[in-house]
Amino acid sequence: MFKLLFFITIIAIVYFMFFSKRKPFPPKKQEKAMEEAMIPCDTCGIYVQAKETLMSSGKHYCCSQCLEKRS
Ligand SMILES: [Zn+2]
Known part of the structure; x- marks a missing residue:
């Protein structure tokens, strides 16, 4: 037992x-x-990995050029 x-x-x-x-x-x-989530760039719409996006005022951008165009 x-x-x-x-x-x-x-x-x-x-x-x-x-x-x-x-x-x-x-x-x-x-x-x-x-x-690894893909987020669209707010300027050109290209999907970029979330960790590689540039964030500015709550929006995601694929590169600094896109960031400058919008800000
Ligand atoms: Zn872009």
């Missing part, structure tokens, strides 16, 4: 570790998706 309880405890610990390890993954994936 104690052996069975021991095994159940081990399984429970393994199960918990498995889930606690897997839990942080979805938010990280979402963060990566946000970084």
Whole structure:
């Protein structure tokens, strides 16, 4: 009987570790998706990766030329 309880405890610990390890993954994936999201340039409309856009007064631009044209 104690052996069975021991095994159940081990399984429970393994199960918990498995889930606690897997839990942080979805938010990280979402963060990566946000970084790789394509945003259109406000001047020329070209889609640029969100992390590579230039932001000015809440608008995104693909390059400094586009930024200068609008501002
Ligand atoms: Zn542009």
